[in-house]
Amino acid sequence: MSTSPATLTPKTPAVAASDTAIAIENLQKRFGVGERAVKAVDGVSLSIRRGEIVALLGPNGAGKTSTLDILLGLAEPSGGSVTVFGEKPGKAAKSGVIAGVLQTGGLLSDLSVRETVEVIASLHGSAALSRVPEVLARTDLTEIARRRVAKCSGGEQQRVKFALALVADPDILVLDEPTAGMDVNARRHFWDVMRADADAGRTILFATHYLEEAEQFARRTIVMRRGAIVADAPTAQLRANLGGRTLAATLPAEGADALVRALQAAEGVVDVRIDGDRITLRAADSDAAASALLTAGAHGLEITAPTLETAFTALTED
The missing domain is CATH 3.40.50.300 (P-loop containing nucleotide triphosphate hydrolases)
Structure with a gap:
């Protein structure tokens, strides 16, 4: 071409x-x-x-x-x-x-x-x-x-x-x-x-x-x-209107329950989901959420920006 x-x-x-x-x-x-x-x-x-x-x-x-x-x-x-x-x-x-x-x-x-x-x-x-x-x-x-x-x-x-x-x-x-x-x-x-x-x-x-x-x-x-x-x-x-980035990480072997409760209560953190030993959430302040995860011993951290596909799904699904 x-x-x-x-x-x-x-x-x-x-x-x-x-x-x-x-x-x-x-x-x-x-x-x-x-x-x-x-x-x-x-x-x-x-x-x-x-x-x-x-x-x-x-x-x-x-x-x-x-x-x-x-x-x-x-x-x-x-x-x-x-x-x-x-x-x-x-x-x-x-x-x-x-x-x-x-x-x-x-x-x-x-x-x-x-x-x-x-x-x-x-x-x-x-x-x-x-x-x-x-x-x-x-x-x-x-x-x-x-x-x-x-x-x-x-x-x-x-x-x-x-x-x-x-x-x-x-x-x-x-x-x-x-x-x-x-x-x-x-x-x-x-x-x-x-x-x-x-x-x-x-x-x-x-x-x-x-x-x-x-x-x-x-x-x-x-x-x-x-x-x-x-x-x-x-x-x-x-x-950007979706509000924040998506974070995913593997929970630590100890203190996972306390970490999850803290994140669920944190301001600007939404859509907290647990799948086995992996946690996924969306945070307005992704730096603060990432710091909390790593400080508590979480690993395998992934941070992704909102995509148009995510916005499209949110706007058009029933």
């Missing part, structure tokens, strides 16, 4: 005076009618600024894909409003201001990789067609440009979809599980390109089940559950 991708400069939208790329107000999406209607999206409101990298997380059925489909103009909302740089999603998608890489939707298997990208580029005019070689290079498809899509692996087909999204040079990229099927090197290259694009002003909103991707690449994380937003914060803050 190449490691120093060139960067397309996102074009300036017609409403460049606004720094708000995406504005969603009280968005609702229902499937069915009457008492059996399912609320896939239930009153979602959010605003995303130009150049942000935002992760949209949630368990299956949380409403992520429905929200993204509406944002891309692929579905109509049941209520509320969505604007993309002040325009309706369908108009923004048609003009190439917003583009997406989706889980669903197939590719024409008989076309080559290059032909597939050129067909979509032709819909956006001569400027997009002239970008095809650069887009193929940025998505690491140049070497397989003549290969028929049917002969491409799942990860390679996902990169073709990525190229189709980039060829219009959109200001906003919406990604639904964008690295599904990619190997480790392809995923790393993909996010190198995304980070460079965001630095150049492109706005990126992505949904993923790879929580480590959100933790490493998203500057802001939004968590959905049952059609509603349950958390929206800078990614680092979302982890």
